[in-house]
Amino acid sequence: xxxxxxxLPAILLAAPAAAADLNVTVQIxxxxxxxxxxxxxxxxxxxxxxxxxAQLAVWYAQKESxxxxxTKWLPELRQWWRRGGRDLQMxxxxxxxxxxxxxxxxxxxxxxxxxxxxxxPGKYELVVxxxxxxxxxxxxxxxxxxxxxxxxxxxAQGSSELGAVKVDxxx
Amino acid sequence: xxKHSMKWGVLALALALPFxxxxxxxxxxxxxxxxxxxxxxxxxxxxxxxxLFYPDHMPVALDRVVVTAPDGHAAQPENALxxxxxxxxxxxxxxxxxxxxxAVNGGLFASYEADGQKKRWRGEPAELAKAIPAxxxxxxxxxxxxxxxxxxxxxxPSDGALKAEGKGxxxxxxxxxxxxxxxxxxxxQLLLDGKPASNLKVMAxxxxxxxxxxxxxxxxxxxxxxxxxxxxxxxxxxxxxxSTQDDKSxxxxxxxxxxxxxxxxxxxxx
Numbered sequence: 001x002x003x004x005x006x007x008l009p010a011i012l013l014a015a016p017a018a019a020a021d022l023n024v025t026v027q028i029x030x031x032x033x034x035x036x037x038x039x040x041x042x043x044x045x046x047x048x049x050x051x052x053x054a055q056l057a058v059w060y061a062q063k064e065s066x067x068x069x070x071t072k073w074l075p076e077l078r079q080w081w082r083r084g085g086r087d088l089q090m091x092x093x094x095x096x097x098x099x100x101x102x103x104x105x106x107x108x109x110x111x112x113x114x115x116x117x118x119x120x121p122g123k124y125e126l127v128v129x130x131x132x133x134x135x136x137x138x139x140x141x142x143x144x145x146x147x148x149x150x151x152x153x154x155x156a157q158g159s160s161e162l163g164a165v166k167v168d169x170x171x
Numbered sequence: 172x173x174k175h176s177m178k179w180g181v182l183a184l185a186l187a188l189p190f191x192x193x194x195x196x197x198x199x200x201x202x203x204x205x206x207x208x209x210x211x212x213x214x215x216x217x218x219x220x221x222x223l224f225y226p227d228h229m230p231v232a233l234d235r236v237v238v239t240a241p242d243g244h245a246a247q248p249e250n251a252l253x254x255x256x257x258x259x260x261x262x263x264x265x266x267x268x269x270x271x272x273x274a275v276n277g278g279l280f281a282s283y284e285a286d287g288q289k290k291r292w293r294g295e296p297a298e299l300a301k302a303i304p305a306x307x308x309x310x311x312x313x314x315x316x317x318x319x320x321x322x323x324x325x326x327x328p329s330d331g332a333l334k335a336e337g338k339g340x341x342x343x344x345x346x347x348x349x350x351x352x353x354x355x356x357x358x359x360q361l362l363l364d365g366k367p368a369s370n371l372k373v374m375a376x377x378x379x380x381x382x383x384x385x386x387x388x389x390x391x392x393x394x395x396x397x398x399x400x401x402x403x404x405x406x407x408x409x410x411x412x413x414s415t416q417d418d419k420s421x422x423x424x425x426x427x428x429x430x431x432x433x434x435x436x437x438x439x440x441x
Binding site: 072078081086137139 | 203205206207208209210211324326327328350352439440441
């Protein structure tokens with residue numbers, strides 16, 4: 001007991017020193033189509049073996065319905081669904097939310113804090129998948145190494161359902 | 172009743188023939204293989220046809236349809252109807268996990284000579300003794316067991332509905348049956364009476380055959396453990412089938428037993 005009370009503050013003190021930030025900007029393009037619906041979008045971090053290291057965001061229709069809001073259509077985010085979406089019980093605190101309008105959607109995550117959690121050093125991919133009702137589907141991947149040793153800006157460009165996906169790493 | 176048994180006879184004959192480019196194919200096609208939400212349903216088409224998956228020949232008899240829920244218990248198909256070319260029914264997925272939807276056909280086929288004429292008969296084992304006259308000559312009886320399946324998963328896949336019944340040809344998943352993606356290899360195991368069915372030809376054909384000039388079938392052979400792998404060239408609904416015959420009929424008069432298995436599997440894009 002004494003030992004625990006001694007080490008616990010040490011851990012708490014050590015945590016901020018190791019904190020690293022992961023800032024993500026997801027551009028949802030303005031589309032000139034007859035029938036526009038905001039895309040269902042998932043953002044997650046994959047390890048090299050494609051297993052999910054962290055579920056960061058899932059945006060879907062929140063309107064109440066007999067079918068359980070928009071959860072009926074979550075399997076349309078096909079890769080996300082296979083890679084772990086189907087293991088989640090929606091809604092997930094700090095992860096799930098309403099669909100977002102066109103524009104730059106900014107997200108901020110901190111090492112050790114939910115939903116990113118402690119991310120072991122290594123190679124990862126930030127994955128963004130968007131699927132739109134009566135529209136298309138697109139997946140954009142941004143590879144990164146964690147933790148960054150210096151501030152780093154990475155980006156990948158979507159071509160249809162997603163615009164630029166930017167990842168800013170802060171050591 | 173007359174109409175029903177006649178239809179069944181045509182079907183039994185269609186399925187007893189070796190599978191080839193011309194053979195009729197029996198299939199079940201669900202409207203989705205991965206569903207979620209608070210109250211998911213799928214609708215299923217069930218038919219026998221030449222082209223995959225266009226109902227152009229005859230419907231599947233609904234009394235042959237068995238839906239197994241993830242907990243292993245039978246679930247009731249709902250809103251069922253049989254039309255000229257297809258049967259349709261809904262499945263209400265009230266449990267999380269993988270559902271198995273099957274149509275199981277079986278019965279006896281007999282040919283004999285009586286009063287100088289060649290005759291044929293199809294029916295259930297219990298009717299056999301009465302159906303064939305005492306003065307019949309050259310009696311030949313064969314048994315058939317045909318299983319056609321598809322699968323739907325509500326949320327996370329599970330194995331509870333996929334236990335083999337141990338009779339005829341059946342599929343056991345290695346790769347999860349509702350978790351198939353284009354460009355990826357999927358592995359399954361084929362069982363014969365619950366044991367690995369080795370060295371058996373398995374054929375996969377993608378749907379939409381109407382819109383191409385060849386069946387483009389993918390042929391593989393099961394290994395000594397009954398396992399086979401298919402790498403899906405593109406997304407779509409695939410019809411995977413195998414057939415064989417042996418002399419292990421449980422019906423004493425039947426010298427030949429014909430067995431077939433077919434599954435409709437959905438492959439999704441990456």
